[in-house]
Amino acid sequence: MSIPIACRGWLTAFLVAAPLAAQSIPVVEKTLSNGMRLVMVERHDQPTISLGWMARVGSADERPGITGMAHLFEHMMFKGTRTIGTKDAKRDAELNDLQDKVQTQIRQEMSILRERQRRGEVADMMDPKARTPRLQQLLKDFDGLVQEQRGLVVKDEMDRIYTQAGGTGLNASTSQDRTFYIVGLPSNKLELWMWMESDRLANPVFREFYSERDVILEERRQTLESRPGGVVGEAFNAMTWAANTYHWEVIGWPSDIAQVTREQAATFFATYYAPNNLTAVLVGDFDPAKAEALAERYFGRIPANTKGVPEIITLEPAQPAEQRMIAEVETTPSFQVEYKTVSAVHKDAPALQALAGILGGSSAFMGRPGGGGGRGPSGRLNKALVLDQKVATSASASFRGQKLGGTFSLRATPAQGKTPADMEALLQTELDRVAKDGVTEAELERYKKATQVGLWNRLETNSGIRETLSSFLAVGSVQDFEGAQARFQALTRDDIQRVAKAYFPRSGKNVLITQRAAAPKAAEGPMDPDLAALPEPVRARIKAQLDTMMKLDAVALKEQLTALEGRLSAMPPQARPTVEYLMKKGRERLQKLEAK
Amino acid sequence: MFARTALALILGATGALAQSIPDRPEKLAFAPVTFQIPRAAEHKARLKNGIPVYLSLAEKEASPLVRITLSWRGGSYLDPKGREGLAQLFGAQLARGGTATLSAEKLEDRLEALAASLGSSCGDTSGNLSLTVLEQDLDEGLGLMLQVLTEPAFAQDRLDLAKRQQKQGLGRRNDAVTSIASYQMPFLLYGETHFASQDPTAASLDALTREDLKAFHARLLHPSNLVVTVSGRGNRKALLAKLDAGLGALKAGAGAQVSPAVPAPTHVRKPGIYVTDKDAPQAMVQWAFPGLRRTDPDWHAALVMNQLLGASGFTSRLMKKIRSDEGLTYGVRTALGAGPHWRGDLTGSMQTKNRSVAYALRLALAEMRRMCDEAPAAEELKVIQDNLIEAFPAQWSGRQAVAARFAEEALLGWPEDWWVDFRTKVQKVTPADVRRLAQRLLHPDQLLILAVGKASEMEAGDADHAGKLAELLPLPLVRLPLRDPQTLKPLN
Structure with a gap:
């Protein structure tokens, strides 16, 4: 094959570009005797280690009635163990049992209230005014037990131990697909991490369980309900995913959060937190051989779940008809159309990411599996809708690939004098153009180069490597991480045109139009x-x-x-x-x- | 795979035989870690026109990226009256509006061809222009950056677009309790006229022109206003030579001025409990006590006191009480402002459902009173000190962080090597110091509290924990009206 002279300049420039990022990060992968996996990257720039372990369980593993469980669990994992978090493990356990008994009675009363709500006798079973006298008494009894236990609790002892050891960023996060527990430590404290983390996996105690449900309801108010468009977003997601368990938000439905039991939590733990469902990620200043031996000693003591982890069976059926949601939200009007596509490790995912990148602007770098798009200045949508036609103040495209499936979204904020509905045809035109004519070679090559820089941007610090690696491990494997760049570099213009034709049928549309709602009136009582x-x-x-x-x-x-x-x-x-x-x-x- | 598992089994078995697991983590022993704090002198150079450069480079760095940041002193405190938003718009448009020889489109096209990013922004007292580029493309990237710095065009259509976007943003000011609090609190802290409370309005954005941006650029472009950081892959000498050839040749132009001192607010605060009514499921609560400057001899004691009170997550007293014990909030935190332009404030914030506001604040105040009444136990204090000392190396993690730290200190006018004795000074703080600083700073009669949420519910308090908001402290309870999102005038 001959290359025309004129093109040789940039092609050469591209070929001598940075080495493929993922291949320059040497990853060591080991499996412990009980099936727990270790993924390690050695880096000796600073005397620190970024650590984490992931349970391959998320809200997608839940069912109605226990939605929010995976996330509640994330909170419970900080409440201590038989050793950590209590002055008197024996009395603590007794109090937990007593609390469970009172909660069982409380649930009986809640059943009565649920029935009253069903019959329209009370408006909201959670309203304190609706409580039965017995419920009021039970809540008082329960509070007494909580107060007694509080006297025995060594408050947030796990956090205290890590804090004192120079820990940074102790945290955890839950997604639809995984739960990830992280901390950064000075490099001499690796064994402390092994002790603490294996202890909370081997000997967990879910104390302060019931008051933590209240924290989560506050978290739900803060991160979802009081954000303009928060509950509408939740409803739109539920409309988009009909059968798939991505149907509910990670935080769960409020009714379920308020009623989940400690027994349900224990069952959930036994099923999903067994070592054969866990992967640890270690990045930084340590010796992998020594780390593996330590891990075997500490984590290796936890027995595997020989029954294995249940698979998610339900598949999202093909969407038979376009769906629309028109909402009033107290914020700037906006338009969004979302199509269900494929999982992050699907063979078409890189092409869909590239399509999102080219439409949305490839300066919004990828660095995660299944991430891509954004609103860069040179994206086609920005050029057409924002700069040339001046009909929108922002326009973006994004592909979000998850473990069980993915979505592709186009969004626009109308300019003054334009409506959200006006955006629909304009966005469709840009999508149709790719389906009809494809993208240009220059667009594709730029996108490829941007993905390299984007990945490097995320691989410069220990914690950046930990986060990037773990995002691949949540949906796939170390091989998916290592092969990510090669898959992008292999993309052709045909690939992108093909996915633009294949994944956007009219019947697959999920449209969200938001109009600005008037500010809700603050006054109570009947209106003058x-x-x-x-x-x-x-x-x-x-x-x-x-x-x-x-x-x-x-x-x-x-x-x-x-x-x-x-x-x-x-x-x-x-x-x-x-x-x-x-x-x-x-x-x-x-x-x-x-x-x- | 079999071999690997078998080996793991053997290692595991012998490991378990050789060493058992202690019953408490305190019984583990750790080898010491030595960490030499980076010194400014090792990272600093000066260009021939005096601009300081802080470098953290390595030729064998795995990542092929180079990051260069040009920071300047000067920001919205220089906005003329009626032109609020000038500095911010200037910051946003510097890298977006093309140059004298490259249109905005051409500039973006070149940057995209290099997969480089060039961004700019400007805040209250400083701003920056920042480049990330592959080492192989450094020359072109640096050339574009320099062009943008010295002859930006502020293309009219891009400016118009930015103004439209910003005006749309103004319309969202009253949409969330968080955004309402973020404009209300500065008025309480700094009064109606100080720059720190002056945000752009529809009228001030309308008034801003390309000429304003050009004039602002001309005044800032003085070598004495600039500080540079460079980090990533590269050779120090070679990079300095490149910078000297370009940026080192920069001279103060006709309109250039050394940015003047930042004016301190003169507003006399009116302590009180301020309530802004907004129908939302959850309220935003913020508070502020007058604080101190980082140059204060008691700074480290104040820092430790603040960590203990509310700045070290779950190990802080407020988090333990209000979140862990009572389940009233997803998070509560405090922060100690450092100056340098005027003394900082000791601030706090949390979000909680409307009816819990009074009770959660009562719990917070009780914790503050306890800080004043009793010196903390030595063990509790030691947790905080050990954390600040042990986690210290992590603050310097990464080449970018090292260079940025020095530049930030230089930009604010703090001593460059201020951090050298940080650990020693933290170590010396005693329980009595913590109590003394609590007494010095946590004066309830100087407290400003702002609560944005459903006023009637916030003021009434919680049926399960009786107590009205007005009964919290002997301070006036004041209803603070929302402001018009376009004019920022109170809505009345």
Whole structure:
């Protein structure tokens, strides 16, 4: 094959580019006698080690009734063991049992309330006002047990031990597919990590279980419910995934979080936290042979789950019809269309990532399996919708590949004077262009180079390597990590055109249109009929103005009324009712003030 | 695979025979780790025009990337009245608007061809232009960076777009309790006129022109305002030569000025409990006490006190009480501001459901009172000290972190080697010091509390833990109205 001279410049530049990142990170993989896997990367730049272990369990392994369990579990793993976290293991265990007994009775009362809610006798079974007298007493009894246990608890002892040892970033995270427990330590503390982590796997105690459910409800409020669009996003995801267990959010449905039991947690642990379902990731200043021997001594003592881990059987059926959700959200209007595609390790995933990268802007680097896209300045969507046509203020494309499946999304925020619905055809046009004409060779080569830099960006620190490796391990294997770059470099323009044709049928569309909702009114009680007569969008603001006016003294209020009167004549007719309303209320108030 | 497993079994068996597992982690013994703190002098150089450069380079670095950051003193404290948002817009547009010889599109095209990223931003008192590029493309990348620094074009269409995007962003100010709190608190702390509370408005964004950005650029572009960091793969001498040939030749232009001192606020704070009404399922709570500067002789004692109170996660007293014991929040944390332009504040924040606000704050105040009443136990203090000392090397993890640390110190005007005796000073803090600093800083009568959430529920408190918000402290309870998202004028 001959290469035209003109092209040789950039081709050569590309070929002498950086060595493939993943292949330059030497990964050592070992399996312990009980089936636990160790994945290790040796780096001696600094005297630190980034450590983690992953349980291959996430919210996708749950079922209705225990949604949120994988995540609740992540919290429970910090509550200690038979040794860590208590002054008196024996009494602590007794108190846990007593708490379970009271909770069993509480659940009986909750069943009664659930039935009352079902029959419409109470509006919300979680409302304190709906409690039965017996429930109220049981909650009091339970609180007594919690108080007694609190006297025995060595509060957050695990955190204290790591903190004192110079630990950084002690944390854990739960996704649909995996749960990952991490910490960074000075390099001399590897054995401490082995001790602590194998202890919490070998001897866990789920103490403070029931109060932790409250923490999670607060976490749900903070990360989902009080975020504009949070609960709409949850509903949209549930609409998109019909059968697959990605249907619910990792944090779970509130009803389930509030009712899950310690016994259910114990069963979950026995099933999914056995060593043959665990992988540890160690990156930094240590000797892998010594680490393996230590791991065998510490983690090797935990028996395997010989029954094996249940597989997720349910497959998402092909979507038979386009689905649409139109929501009012208290934020800037937006448009999104999402298609279900393939898992992160599917052979078509790199092509879908490249498609997202080229549409969204390849400066949004990949570095994870199944990640890709974004909103770069030179992405096709940004060029067309934002820069050229000026119909949107942002436009992006993304591919999200997970273990059991993936999604491909196009999003746009309409510019002033445009609606979310206007975005749909414009985004479709860009997608159709790729399906019809493909992408250019230059776009593809740039994308390939960007993926290399993107991966290197994530592989410069111990923790960056740990996170990147683990993201591949969550959906695949070390080989998937090592082969990632080669798969991208092998992509052709045909691959991208083929996936653009194959994965975007009209029946696969899930559309989310959000309109700006008026700010919810802060006032309680029935609305003043005069206020209710005003147009809905201005009510909140008028109410706020009124609240302030009502706090004025007579002199100031008079001044305000005079000022309003002066402005009235200059107002457009449609604005007058609001001012007249304010003036009416103001005069009523003034009369009262003056009567005093 | 079989061989590997068999070997593991043998190793495991012999290991188990040779050494058993102690029953408590405290019984483990650890070899000492020595960590030499990087010294500024080893990393510092000066260009021929005096610009300081902090380098952390290695020729054999696995990653082929080079990162160069040019930081400047100067930011939104220089925004003229009515032009709020100038510095921020300048920062956003510097690398986005092309240069005298390259249109914005051409610049982006070149950067994309190199898979390089060139970004810029500007905050209250400083900003930066930052390049990440493959070592093989360094010359072209550096050339583009220098062009952007010295002759940015601030293309009109890109500026218009940025203004449209920013104005759309203004519209979201009242959408979440967090964004409301982030504009309300600065007004309480710094008053209505100090730059720290002056955010852009629709009118100030409308007023900003390309000429404003150009003038702002001209005033900043003075060698005395600049600090450079370089990290990644490369040879120090070669890189310095390249920088000297380009950036080293930079001279102060006609409009260039050494950025003046940052003005301290003169606002007299009015301690109180401030409530902003917003219908949301969860409230955002923030508070602030007057703090101190990092140059204060008691700084390290204050730092340790703050870690113990609320800045070391689950090991902090507030987290243990409010999250672990009571389940009232997903997180509560405190932070100690350091200056340098004026003394910092000791601030705190948490989110909790509306009706729990009063109770959670009461618990927090009780913990603060305990800090003032009793010196901590020596063991509790030691946990905090050991953490600051043992985790110290991790703060210097990575070439980028080392170079950035020195540059940040230089930019703020702190002594370059301030961190050298950090561990020794932390070690010397005593329980009595911690109590003394708690008494010095945690004055409830100087406290500003801001709670954004459903006001009626927050003020009424929790049925299970009676106590109204107004009864929390002998401080006035003040309803603070939302502000108009476009004008930032109070909505009344």
